[in-house]
Amino acid sequence: xxxxxxxxxxxxxxxxxxxxxxxxxxxxxxxxxxxxxxxxxxxxxxxxxxxxxxxxxxxxxxxxxxxxxxxxxxxxxxxxxxxxxxxxxxxxxxxxxxxxxxxxxxxxxxxxxxxxxxxxxxxxxxxxxxxxxxxxxxxxxxxxxxxxxxxxxxxxxxxxxxxxxx
Numbered sequence: 001x002x003x004x005x006x007x008x009x010x011x012x013x014x015x016x017x018x019x020x021x022x023x024x025x026x027x028x029x030x031x032x033x034x035x036x037x038x039x040x041x042x043x044x045x046x047x048x049x050x051x052x053x054x055x056x057x058x059x060x061x062x063x064x065x066x067x068x069x070x071x072x073x074x075x076x077x078x079x080x081x082x083x084x085x086x087x088x089x090x091x092x093x094x095x096x097x098x099x100x101x102x103x104x105x106x107x108x109x110x111x112x113x114x115x116x117x118x119x120x121x122x123x124x125x126x127x128x129x130x131x132x133x134x135x136x137x138x139x140x141x142x143x144x145x146x147x148x149x150x151x152x153x154x155x156x157x158x159x160x161x162x163x164x165x166x
Contacts, residue, residue, distance in 0.1 A: 011082040019077060020144030025070020027145060028132050032063045032124065039124070043116050051116040058120030061102055065095050066128065 036059050043055030069091060076087030099121065106112045137146040 012080045014080045015077040015084075018144075019070075019074040021070045021073040021077070023144040024132060024136065025067050025074075027135065028066045028070075028128050029063050031131055032059060032066070032128055035059075035124075035127075039120065043120065047113045047116045050111050050113045053111050054113045054116040055120045057102075057106070057112070058117045059124055061099055062121060062124045062128065065099060065125075068095055 036056070039059060040052050040055050044052030047054065072087045072091035073084065076083040076091075103114075103117065103121075106117075107114060135145050137144060
């Protein structure tokens with residue numbers, strides 16, 4: 001990833017190249033797909049078939065939410081830093097509104113167990129984020145995932161070649 005620096009207005013600077021946010025987002029979605037069968041089975045055992053369906057709905061909502069978050073950051077970072085800030089802020093509001101709208105629209109449907117759905121949304125969201133923390137690199141040499149870590153196929157497994165252009 002490189003930064004195209006705008007000396008006149010730093011807010012118009014932008015990122016170019018591979019996005020660490022998208023790399024992390026895809027890795028989170030892959031981890032969610034790994035836990036989905038187990039979570040749905042547990043939901044079915046605890047709450048019956050309605051619980052299993054509600055867990056599946058909750059997992060789907062969270063995985064779409066994670067991917068959409070990464071996509072918004074990826075797209076807006078290529079426009080400008082100002083667009084990135086706006087995308088992060090308004091993207092959060094839009095994604096929260098989508099989750100709320102789905103929950104409100106299915107709350108009276110016969111196959112939805114609201115307790116199972118609510119627990120799934122909260123636990124899965126936090127659980128996937130904390131699980132992903134183990135694989136995040138806090139280094140400018142390897143932004144995104146640690147080298148060799150994670151499930152994403154395009155991880156940084158070679159020496160860092162990314163630079164900041166001036």
